Amino acid sequence: LHRIALDVMGGDNAPAETVAGAVLAVQSGVDVLLVGDSSQIGEELERAGADLPVVHAPDTIEMGEDVGRALREKPASSVATCARLTRDGEVAGFVSAGSTGAAMAAAALIVGRIPGVLRPTIATIFPTIGTPTVVVDSGANPEVKPEHLVQFAAMGAVFSEVVLGVDRPRVALLNIGEEPGKGRQLEKDTFLRLQASHLRFVGNVEGRALSRDEADVIVTDGFTGNVFLKTVEGAAALLSILFLEALSTISPEASAELVPRLEPIRHRMDYENTGGAHLLGVEGVVVIAHGSSTRRSVSNALRLAADGAERGLPGRVAARIAAP
């Protein structure tokens, strides 16, 4: 069973873009179950001329709501319904572009943590000069202890092996210098634990690691990881704006020659291509998509979730946590 539930009601462009994204994903071979308000979904499906299975879940959890309370008081919310379908084995997992907090809470409280997992973690795939790098934690846990970081590293390494096909992934600690002994007490303690672990620990890396080929998995707390993620987006956006300004002043001939060559770069740096990030450490596949997801990123997030399901990601994480 590799069916993926989609929280149709989540995201800034829901339900139009979420349903359209599901239709795209189904065309590329993903088995999708739509979860949300069935009459709204019906209208969107009619517009797209498509016929997909639907589970009616009329309630939504808004950004800023108290998440634990909303999950209890709105059992028919689309995200809680996705999580129940995952727990009950009706689907292999779910994708949500709604509130990240709500998706994480539904995953932890309804789908449930894998035995032995201290805290689930978000794994984001980054483009680099070499193979893509996985950054854990990208935002689930702003405040952590060394034992959490070591487990994030182990789950990130499984992800790199299973989803990106990396053999014996190199694990590095994000730090403010490359020498041992750098950083806060958190990094000093974690460095020693990673050295003593069975992971292939290659030491500290700095924020500039993306422009080199230094590590396959970069581990950090969810505060730093989230700043890292958004800083890369910001720097890429700033450079893109500056390049477009420069391009606007060249001749049509030069522009016609250059623009097609920039397309692969735009493609490589574009987060829409990944579509979302896996939440690791729960008993099912959970992919958290950007709130501003377009149909293309929703489709890619569904593809990313299906990849995780087809390759047995939750089971592989569970096996590693049981025997690290």
Place this chain on the structure above:
Amino acid sequence: LHRIALDVMGGDNAPAETVAGAVLAVQSGVDVLLVGDSSQIGEELERAGADLPVVHAPDTIEMGEDVGRALREKPASSVATCARLTRDGEVAGFVSAGSTGAAMAAAALIVGRIPGVLRPTIATIFPTIGTPTVVVDSGANPEVKPEHLVQFAAMGAVFSEVVLGVDRPRVALLNIGEEPGKGRQLEKDTFLRLQASHLRFVGNVEGRALSRDEADVIVTDGFTGNVFLKTVEGAAALLSILFLEALSTISPEASAELVPRLEPIRHRMDYENTGGAHLLGVEGVVVIAHGSSTRRSVSNALRLAADGAERGLPGRVAARIAAP
């Protein structure tokens, strides 16, 4: 007195590039005093056909040495001598491309903190889509309390006014979401203190702030600030590599047209143009330059230090700390 001492022995390319950078800076009107091994400096000056004042200080503090101990046991080190000359009013301040830890310790222990300053902080100037933004702390203090961040913000605001000429600078807190209540306990507490301060606090910003025009001063701890700084460098380097690859395949005609238009972008993103970062909160001007500084970045760091001296930066910081 706006004379700036240069720690000639500090940096990967010392003394050749440091002396050459000093010669460039003097040509652009900066008053520079060279501090280091006088015979080595003499050779370099002869090569450059220049004559600059020199103070002999033969010892150097190596990367990785225990800094406090090295300062005590090597009173004739170039960085300690720079700090003593600053303390004694022989120069307005100093520039060092050597060990950041040694420069910070020499500044705090020999030049001395401004009364009321809890901890000196590093202020880095970042290119953005609008006016340059100041990030404090960029690496001096990896672990901090809310009261430290509020003081960093105040010193960063003075820096923005005095050095960048910004009127009533907008101060923001680096965080993992824009809504109040986001982040670690550190950010939650600091948010409330900044709101209650006399600063023009505009709330939280995310890592993608560089591609927008959201704040003039961004405050964060030295761990996150250093990751932010190096991540911007890494993302810019990655994109530059990818763009150069794309450019290598276009026709010479298109390339000839495009390359001159990319120069202003390279210039804007290039950290050599700033040359270094001011250490705020000590009784003199202190600029910490990149370890891998070239003559151009040494010259720019000396210009940055002279700007601080000419505009009375330490005095302006002291006045703000005394009456916030």
